[in-house]
Amino acid sequence: MDILNALVAFTNFVVVPATAYGSQLALGALGVTLIYGVLRFSNFAHGETMSFGAMVVVLVTGLFQSWGLSLGALPTALLALPFGILATALLLLLTDRVVYKFYRKVKAVPVMFVIVSTGVMFVMNGLVRMVVGTDDRRFSDGARFVINAREFKAWSGLNEGLALKTTQVITVVVAMITVAALFWFLNKTRTGKSMRAFSDNEDLALLSGINPERVVMITWLLVAALATIAGTLYGLDKSYKPFIFQQLLLPVFAAAIVGGIGNPLGAVAGGFVIAFSEVTLTYAFKKVVTYLGPDSWAPDGLVQLLSTDYKFAVSFAILIIVLLFKPTGLFKGQSI
Amino acid sequence: MSFLHASEMRGGYGGADILHGCTLTVQKGEIAVIVGPNGAGKSTAMKAVFGMLKLREGAVYLDGEDITGLSPQERVYKGMGFVPQTHNIFPTMTVRENLEMGAFIRKDEIEPTIEQVYELFPAVYEKRNQNAGELSGGQRQQVAVGRALMTQPKLLMLDEPTAGVSPIVMDELFDRIIEVAKTGISILMVEQNARQALEIADKGYVLVQGANAYTDTGANLLADPEVRRTFLGG
Numbered sequence: 001m002d003i004l005n006a007l008v009a010f011t012n013f014v015v016v017p018a019t020a021y022g023s024q025l026a027l028g029a030l031g032v033t034l035i036y037g038v039l040r041f042s043n044f045a046h047g048e049t050m051s052f053g054a055m056v057v058v059l060v061t062g063l064f065q066s067w068g069l070s071l072g073a074l075p076t077a078l079l080a081l082p083f084g085i086l087a088t089a090l091l092l093l094l095t096d097r098v099v100y101k102f103y104r105k106v107k108a109v110p111v112m113f114v115i116v117s118t119g120v121m122f123v124m125n126g127l128v129r130m131v132v133g134t135d136d137r138r139f140s141d142g143a144r145f146v147i148n149a150r151e152f153k154a155w156s157g158l159n160e161g162l163a164l165k166t167t168q169v170i171t172v173v174v175a176m177i178t179v180a181a182l183f184w185f186l187n188k189t190r191t192g193k194s195m196r197a198f199s200d201n202e203d204l205a206l207l208s209g210i211n212p213e214r215v216v217m218i219t220w221l222l223v224a225a226l227a228t229i230a231g232t233l234y235g236l237d238k239s240y241k242p243f244i245f246q247q248l249l250l251p252v253f254a255a256a257i258v259g260g261i262g263n264p265l266g267a268v269a270g271g272f273v274i275a276f277s278e279v280t281l282t283y284a285f286k287k288v289v290t291y292l293g294p295d296s297w298a299p300d301g302l303v304q305l306l307s308t309d310y311k312f313a314v315s316f317a318i319l320i321i322v323l324l325f326k327p328t329g330l331f332k333g334q335s336i
Numbered sequence: 337m338s339f340l341h342a343s344e345m346r347g348g349y350g351g352a353d354i355l356h357g358c359t360l361t362v363q364k365g366e367i368a369v370i371v372g373p374n375g376a377g378k379s380t381a382m383k384a385v386f387g388m389l390k391l392r393e394g395a396v397y398l399d400g401e402d403i404t405g406l407s408p409q410e411r412v413y414k415g416m417g418f419v420p421q422t423h424n425i426f427p428t429m430t431v432r433e434n435l436e437m438g439a440f441i442r443k444d445e446i447e448p449t450i451e452q453v454y455e456l457f458p459a460v461y462e463k464r465n466q467n468a469g470e471l472s473g474g475q476r477q478q479v480a481v482g483r484a485l486m487t488q489p490k491l492l493m494l495d496e497p498t499a500g501v502s503p504i505v506m507d508e509l510f511d512r513i514i515e516v517a518k519t520g521i522s523i524l525m526v527e528q529n530a531r532q533a534l535e536i537a538d539k540g541y542v543l544v545q546g547a548n549a550y551t552d553t554g555a556n557l558l559a560d561p562e563v564r565r566t567f568l569g570g
Binding site for chain 2: 190193194208210332
């Protein structure tokens with residue numbers, strides 16, 4: 001029995017990565033949920049929006065690096081983030097003006113919007129590939145670790161090391177700041193409240209003199225910021241790969257729906273539910289079990305419930321279970 | 337001319353007309369009630385007054401000004417407040433936020449008006465930090481009326497405010513409505529509970545097939561044997 005080593009191994013391989021991944025999903029799901037709440041459709045182009053934002057950040061980061069600009073121990077990408085948000089905001093406002101506005105005017109049904117957003121997804125996807133191609137890019141610089149596994153072993157005297165990457169810490173901190181700022185905006189400011197009012201009861205919001213076009217514009221601006229931050233954090237943590245974002249769409253939607261779509265608090269909770277489920281179910285528990293049981297009980301297999309290839313099946317399964325048994329999600333969202 | 341003067345309104349939702357020359361007037365500080373059988377066009381008449389229905393013929397004057405061509409939002413700016421029959425609150429926002437959203441078009445200090453609404457509806461004050469969607473039917477209606485009062489309207493229109501609430505809550509709501517009228521706000525109300533509504537009405541309109549059948553003071557209509565027999569069940 002070696003509870004301490006088991007705990008460290010579990011923290012190192014499950015808790016830390018899942019927390020970082022959960023923060024990224026939460027930010028992505030917040031964008032999806034805002035669009036659903038205000039514009040009333042599931043935006044399938046959200047993954048590509050994240051990709052576009054991250055791409056701009058990658059390019060601007062490269063430019064800054066060539067100028068010798070850096071933030072020391074922190075990644076240069078943080079400095080490039082505002083530019084990514086700005087570019088994404090312009091892209092989304094342009095898309096709204098050229099595409100979505102027309103369908104709002106003719107009062108198209110939500111499923112029409114979903115199909116239109118799928119078209120937008122392909123266009124954005126092509127745009128990103130035209131600009132940067134499909135290659136994998138690493139763009140994180142600065143200090144690599146906050147806690148190094150080897151140093152942790154030497155310090156604690158344990159067999160198991162605990163590593164904490166700078167990008168993981170930054171992911172969680174930036175996500176916390178972003179979520180706090182968003183909730184402050186939605187709950188305390190007049191504009192934020194008018195967005196919630198519009199999402200709650202569109203007709204009554206109109207009667208109260210709330211300008212729908214302004215609400216829509218502000219929603220896109222917030223979505224641009226959320227998507228760019230989510231995409232950049234995901235890219236910093238892993239690497240920037242344009243193809244990955246289409247796959248990321250599934251866990252992001254699963255997070256939004258599990259939490260209760262249209263409910264921002266639910267999106268955050270859903271992000272962590274999905275991330276922890278994915279990581280826990282695909283983690284090989286052999287080490288942890290070996291530490292916990294008597295020596296002779298050490299398992300021969302990996303004690304892994306699912307191969308990591310199936311990680312998307314986890315979010316898909318959770319998504320279906322939630323839709324079947326609790327369509328409004330864990331927190332009271334709108335039913336799909 | 338009366339404060340609200342909607343004359344000879346004709347129109348419907350495409351196709352056939354629902355209103356066939358319906359006329360409604362309300363004086364300042366007066367309570368006017370529209371009653372009538374199902375499908376008589378009561379709610380439609382009110383929607384026409386508020387600009388949610390395009391009129392084919394007829395005109396609507398508010399305080400002497402022709403507002404026939406204005407959208408509902410523009411009419412709110414002109415001093416009309418409207419409480420729809422259903423979906424009349426923001427359910428996931430707190431009661432206080434509901435009131436704040438009611439005052440969205442105002443640029444001046446809204447705190448005194450919020451205090452007035454709290455005074456008028458003690459239940460609203462009590463539940464101010466709770467989500468409006470979690471309240472009972474009667475409390476919701478009070479929030480809905482409070483929200484409409486936040487623009488400081490000169491004419492308040494209520495579409496069946498007592499639909500689906502208990503008789504006790506109904507009496508209380510009517511009491512509150514009388515108090516609102518006492519502050520000088522004109523009230524135009526559609527009601528299913530015809531007898532109780534006519535009791536508090538300065539003026540009653542009995543609508544049949546989109547046209548005025550009887551128009552008189554509430555008390556006279558209640559006393560009229562013909563009206564009693566046909567519309568009030570004896």
